[in-house]
Amino acid sequence: MPRLTRFQKIRQSRPFLLIALTVLVLLILLLNNGKEVFNGGNATQLMNRLSYQGLFVTAMACLLMSGGFDFSIASQAALCTIFFADFVTFYPNVPWIVFALVVMAMAACMGLINAFFSQVLNLMPFICTIGMSSVWLGVANWYSRGLAKAVNVQSFSAVASSRLFNSPIPLTFVFMILVIVLYSLLLKYTRFGRSVMVAGGNPTAARLAGLDPRKIKTALYVNASVIAVIAGLIYTAQQRSAATGGLPQATPEMRGLTSSMLGGVSFMGGAGGLTGAFFGIILIETLAYSLTIMNLPAWFVLFVNGMLLVVALTVDSVATKTRMRRLGIRSSGAGGMVMPGMSR
Amino acid sequence: MQEFKSVPITSKILRSKAFMLIVLLVMLVIVFTLLAPLNDGQFFKATTLQRILSDIAIPACLTIGVGLLIVSGGIDLSAAKVGGLSAVVISVNIVNWGMPWWVGVLIALVISSVIGLINAVLVNELGFMPFIATMAMSTVADAILRLIATDSSGVVRAVINFKNDSIDAINKFTIFGLTWSVVLLLILFIVYGLLLSKSKFGRQMYFVGGNRLAARLAGINSKRVSYFLFINTSFLAGLGGFIYTTRVKNGGLTTLMNDQFTGMTAAILGGVSFGGGAGGLGGALVGLIVIRSFNQGMVIIGASPYLTSVLSGVLLLVALSLDYFSQRRQAKRVGA
DSSP: OOOOOHHHHHHHSHHHHHHHHHHHHHHHHHHHHOGGGGSHHHHHHHHHHHHHHHHHHHHHHHHHHTTOOOSOHHHHHHHHHHHHHHHHHHOTTSOHHHHHHHHHHHHHHHHHHHHIIIIISOOOHHHHHHHHHHHHHHHHHHHHTTOOEEOOOHHHHHHHHOBSTTSSOBHHHHHHHHHHHHHHHHHHHSHHHHHHHHHHHOHHHHHHTTOOHHHHHHHHHHHHHHHHHHHHHHHHHHHTEEOTTHHHHTOHHHHHHHHHHHTTOOTTSSOOOHHHHHHHHHHHHHHHHHHHHTTOOHHHHHHHHHHHHHHHHHHHHHHHHHHHHHHTOOOOOOTTOOOTTSOO | OOOOOOOOHHHHHHHSHHHHHHHHHHHHHHHHHHHGGGGTOOSSSHHHHHHHHHTTHHHHHHHHHHHHHHHTTOOOSSHHHHHHHHHHHHHHIIIIIOOOHHHHHHHHHHHHHHHHHHHHHHHHTSOOOHHHHHHHHHHHHHHHHHHHHBOTTSOBOSEEEOOOHHHHHHHHOEETTEEHHHHHHHHHHHHHHHHHHHSHHHHHHHHHHHOHHHHHHTTOOHHHHHHHHHHHHHHHHHHHHHHHHHHHSEEETTTTGGGTTHHHHHHHHTTOOTTSSOOOHHHHHHHHHHHHHHHHHHHHTTOOHHHHHHHHHHHHHHHHHHHHHHHHHHHHHTTO
8 A cells, every 4th residue: 555645645534525525615605695695793603503513513423433322412402401591590699600510410310321221231322312312302391391491691691692802703612612622632642532442443352451341431421411411501592592492403413423424433433533523514514504595495405414414424334345445354244234332 | 051941832921022012001001091080081991992093004004114124133214204205295296286196195105115215225235324324314305395395485384284085085984894094904914924924035034134144145135125125114104104194184294203213112112123033013013002002091191292202212212121131031041
């Protein structure tokens, strides 16, 4: 195999492809709608969306790398933010950060429940978290009777409305970038981060190397739930209300999944990095934003979202096959019937 | 080496999934009979049974399709959405397109089958994991559904109501005093049950589900099995959508969405194992009756629909856990 130069390496990397696609989408938008689409308000709106979606991606990508999956994070976030809204309304004298910590602890417990089902009872994470998602969303609907709960706390809404040095960049967006950088560094340079990859790639090898894949995955389920609630709180601060309809309808778990696959995180765990997933969500959100600006009908946006996942998966499947061929490994003939989490 | 003792027939029955489910059903009936008076209702009466059985053919279509797929180690999460799409196509045809109703039904069934075909191609040719592929196709089906439901002024109609004499006649059609859909349900269960348990093709589904590689080495064309099952699931879902339109006389954005997991839950409750390679349709039918009784009971005791959604999620998790424990017990028995 010939060695690649640094430039070739960058050009062939997934983030480069994703950035190029994003630029392409923006160019089409520019040609179609003119310069006014890029005024400050629109850009801020896009960054507002990215600030919670990016956090969901972080949660999901880390889980996927370890071979886990959580379909219920959006429902958890919805339920927790509804509780949060009631807390801050009933006890206006207590600073909201206290309740934020309380709902984060609640989310951690929900993450433990998912970890129990997938790690102790060995159920497939995909299916059992679908069940849990229906449970949490049902509880949230039951508790709130399907109504939105307003959050009228000045200091809390200020979180979403504050900007970086009078620029159109929201502080929450900066926070999201910081979180992604932090997690990338954790995954790359710490012992735990390294073990996440090993646990996802080959659980048996991980166990033989003295790691405990169950412990690692449990930590990641809890981590995913907590990040999801932080994202939910940012969303609540932006909307100034918490409701069952808002966040789950934005399907952040599907977006997290799609952008992770676009960014090269493998479904079977053990591959990819956060950088790719991050540029994946930027592409997805830019695309969704452009489609809305271009006034395309709702069904088309939905269609593109569905097809994007198919495309991402095809890219993933072809990339895996090419890698296998280059390494001289023949496919085991599992033929797509392998379920994630089957290799516990 | 440990020798296996032959198990007496009574303990075989006692250990079977169907028996466990019937016990569960009896327990549900007792609980709801005791709770119903709190809401000034009555559970134990003929109309309840009628209600439980009346529309059961709709989720039954999903249960048979998804159940067979799970037996072969696959899964289809798009079935409910495909059924909804079929219902919308049939309704829009009658309201807007003006073709005879049966042409609409044919188009709906063809569209459904094509989505099944795409699922099969994604899984078999591109190597996607079944539930991710079908999840994505569910979104695509949703998009098509919305496109079709959009009226000429560009508004997406949530529900499309229609009136059609032939469909009214179909709805009232009975065979030996039974609603035709109940008869159809029985025929479907018998045909597919026999296909699964008695035919060579049905045996192949178990082989493929149990060990795909071994099945291939034994000369079974597992791709053909997979293609058949994916198309079959979507076709049956489309049929379910048709039955739905005859009963309710509309189709809309949320049609069949309440039954999204019903097929899967019923099949797993009835002993179809998630690893593939085990279970039959008899258990799935009893599982479905359990779920319907549960839902009907919740309505009679006046529970919030949201609570019902919580408990149906719990039911899925319970079914999965039971599946896990029975698998573990089995593994212990054979000394694995």
